[in-house]
Amino acid sequence: MDRLEFIRNLKQPSEEKIVLLVLDGLGGVQKNRKTELEAAETPNMDRLVKVSEAGLMTPIMPGITPGSGPGHLALFGYDPLEYIIGRGILSALGIRFPIRDGDLAARVNFATIDENNKITDRRAGRIPDEINTKMCEKIREIIIPGIQFFIQTEKDHRAALILRGKKFSENISETDPQKTGVPPLPVHALDNSSETAVTAELINQFLEKVKDKLSNESPANMILLRGFALFPKIPSFEELYGLNACAIAGYPMYRGLASLVGMKVIDVESGVEPQFDRLRELWGKYDFYFVHIKYTDSFGEDGNFEKKVSVIEEVDRNIEKILELNPDVFALTADHSTPVIYKAHSWHSVPVLLKSKWSRHSYVKQFGEKDLQTGSLGIINTLDLMTLIMAHSGRLAKYGA
Amino acid sequence: MDRLEFIRNLKQPSEEKIVLLVLDGLGGVQKNRKTELEAAETPNMDRLVKVSEAGLMTPIMPGITPGSGPGHLALFGYDPLEYIIGRGILSALGIRFPIRDGDLAARVNFATIDENNKITDRRAGRIPDEINTKMCEKIREIIIPGIQFFIQTEKDHRAALILRGKKFSENISETDPQKTGVPPLPVHALDNSSETAVTAELINQFLEKVKDKLSNESPANMILLRGFALFPKIPSFEELYGLNACAIAGYPMYRGLASLVGMKVIDVESGVEPQFDRLRELWGKYDFYFVHIKYTDSFGEDGNFEKKVSVIEEVDRNIEKILELNPDVFALTADHSTPVIYKAHSWHSVPVLLKSKWSRHSYVKQFGEKDLQTGSLGIINTLDLMTLIMAHSGRLAKYGA
DSSP, rough: OOOOHHHHHHHHOOOOOOEEETTTTTTTOOOSSOOOHSSOOHHHHHHHHHEEEEEEESSSSSTTTBBHHHHHHOOOOOOOTTTTOOHHHHHHHHHHOOOOOOOOOEEEEEEOTTTOOOOOTGGGGGGOOHHHHHHHHHHHHHTTTOOEEEEEEEEEEEEEEEEEESOOOBBBBSSSSSSSOOOOOOOOOOOOHHHHHHHHHHHHHHHHHHHHHHHTTTOOOOEEEEEEEEOOOOOOOOHHHHHEEEESSSSSHHHHHHTTTEEEEEOOOOOOOHHHHHHHHTTTTEEEEEEEEOOHHHHHHHTOOOHHHHHHHHHHHHHHHTTOOOEEEEEEEOBOOOOOTTOOBBBBBBBEESTTTOOOOOSSSSSSHHHHHHHHEEEEGGGGGHHEEEEHTBBOSSSSO | HHHHHHHHHHBBBOOOOOOEEEEEBBBOOSSSOHHHHSSSHHHHHHHHHHSEEEEEEEESSOOOOOOHHHHHHTTTTTTTSSSSOOOOHHHHHHTTTOTTTOOOOEEEEEEEOHHHHHHEETTTTOOOHHHHHHHHHHHTTTOTTTTTEEEEEEEETEEEEEESSOOOSBBOOOSOOSSSOOOOOOOOOSSHHHHHHHHHHHHHHHHHHHHHHHOOOSOOOOOEEEEEEEOOOOHHHHHHOOEEEEEESSSSHHHHHHHHHOOEEEEOOOOOOHHHHHHHHHTTTTTTEEEEEEEEHHHHHHHHHHHHHHHHHHHHHHHHHTTOOOOEEEEEEOOSBBEEEEEEEOOOOOOEEEEETTTTOSSOOSSSSHHHTTTTEEEEGGHHHHHHHHHHOBBOBBOOO
């Protein structure tokens, strides 16, 4: 039986309101001291967890470290091994490009090449957004017969490229050699289909034109393309869960992921207080509020224990702003762990609490990795969170007579 | 998505060293007293578990008792419901027979039959190895046109038979009626294919010749055949994980299982100290060391509480020999439980600890079944252990952008 079909068939309407608060990369690992979450002073979360379902979640499967795409797809209830979101699509969504079925997207890096066509800087000295924007304008002057293309600044040296108008293939190699001193790689077909051959040829021609166009520029005189990806077909939150959902996320990638599953992406400044305030302003308009806080992950990747702790404490100090709205279901969790000792996404399970009027209690006294090991949920798969949320909000009918 | 393909695609190289120490049948069950592991004095394991990932593992699925084959396949990360290793293949591997694709293997028991062809002893009085060897020599004089066969002493009344040179089928019935007072059973085809018919016919002819050949012998005047199995195709540890692995195991079956997944089988005397010493001698030569201690299982099957406890304590006393090598990942677990009160393999989950520099801590204070229920890993599937080991040793790339 198809899992999503199963859920869709059981869904029933409800007026109950749901908040899913995701602290990106929240999970940590002890090493001669507590984890970031255990060390943080979180009186509100600790009070909350005592009356919530509590536990840990495995993002993908034991040992597998998720990227942001798979991590969020799992949180949203889509099997990340079945629904694959390429980096190019994430970039396109991040710049709010109205991407559609058939489009091929790629991640662009502006780079510097020397007179022998060798890369001297894979990020063109991390050019400011203004230069990036100018270079994109220049590239837009290029004409490729028979197709449309869109290129738009993302941030710093990064941009997104979208091709439209032909039957494309995503099965082509990247042009970034991942090192300097060598020329950009040509695009190769990775299968034998005619679409793939056509796509590869077309992109190679485009890249030649880009090179000519930027030949007098400095430092951004070439582009590197990565993460070619076609627009994926994913059933929307509305279709799958009957949820009218919105995303209160400051960062492009998470806004993009949310829009991919049909959430309304809200304009908001990135930060705990502005995001929580925005939620309050919108309260009542949506069934489901996805709130994404980025900085726990950023400071985890920096290996900055104190800063990661301080973001968690900031969330805790402000969490009452959400709770006093009395959401029928409140879930607090993460897409993956980013332990400060590991300085990167990791495979470790993530803390979760789920509060509703139907939440079973546990012995957990503190919202921390160690305590949560004795929680009411045990260690579940992240993929199962949405079904639990649906159940707690009265949106899933009984299965079978 | 194919699970092994998924893992293979994420694997990345690393220099980190891994030790997987398996205490066969370690798990126990309380009955008016602690389990064997809980009762054992294990100060070193208890110290270790406090800084390790800890928990329990379900070998196959809840309620399913594994044989040694499935138990170890799961430990090695191969789904035991997909990769089936017949007993015959295990026997052939156990005697270090260079088995290859297309070979059909069977487990041989020398038995005693009376003048009416009825079995009087299914183990021929557990003949010593010398008699077994002599009987095998006699059987080798038999000629079966068109095929080659190999028969070789395993131990006591047991031997291995391998057939080569035809397209065989393993889908045939066994000849051991599992009781005395009746004749050996003829081999029957279990499907309608012509290979199966030919294989059954051929083995029945062979058994007639064996009966003639041994008719004047005593007590071993017949053989019983069990566990017909074709050589299985399994991706190797090197291919799947990129691991250069060795097996430090004293018993033939475990040596065989290890060689089946491409581990180098090391010559070693069976026993905690000689096996640990051998590991030390080989340190640095391999990426992955599988150390298999048999006696926990043997004493579990005997129902000998004190002896099983003493093996566990012997391991604990010597474990520092391994730990002082500073393996990057050290995992201690079992293939299945063999509770002394049950005197056999059982379905109960097995203790596990996994120590690396990235191991999350728990409240577990003692390496025992009761304490481990509150561990950081919860109760995982044994199949997921290798993926965790790979992650902890830096050998798995992030999944998705």
